[in-house]
Amino acid sequence: MKLLVINGPNLNMLGIREPDIYGRSTYADLMAMIEAHAKKLGAQIECFQSNHEGAIVDKLQEAYFNGVDGIVINPAAYTHTSVAIADALKAIRIPTVEVHISKVDEREAFRRVSYVRDIAVSTISGKGFAGYLEAMDLLVKKGYES
């Protein structure tokens, strides 16, 4: 099982950015947690972070040609704006779980809009870094309704 984890803009700044919302653990800490969990699940993992919308679209298209079986994506601010990322997910049709560290539905109104939610097999928000691990479990055990 090949999994791809994609993190969008400013998530490389975890630990520095708004620690009251996103916590004090860093992006490197998140990567270490994800890699250890993948090992436990016996899954192959690739992690990708970009601050650029087009780079994320390119990575999603590449996933199609590379036979990726499942995607965990935190599109960050692009969640609320990006038709291009939503269209890429629709094009590749790889089971995808949308993850948000914070409780997006309890923050500003603009964060309640997600262009990805309807395409994702599941959305996990407000569970911190643990949400990524839960998303990986769902994809590996196919614990979602398709």
Ligand code: DQA
């Ligand atoms: C986020 C929530 C988004 O609204 C925000 O723009 C982010 C992070 C989260 O993980 O909680 O950058 O996706």
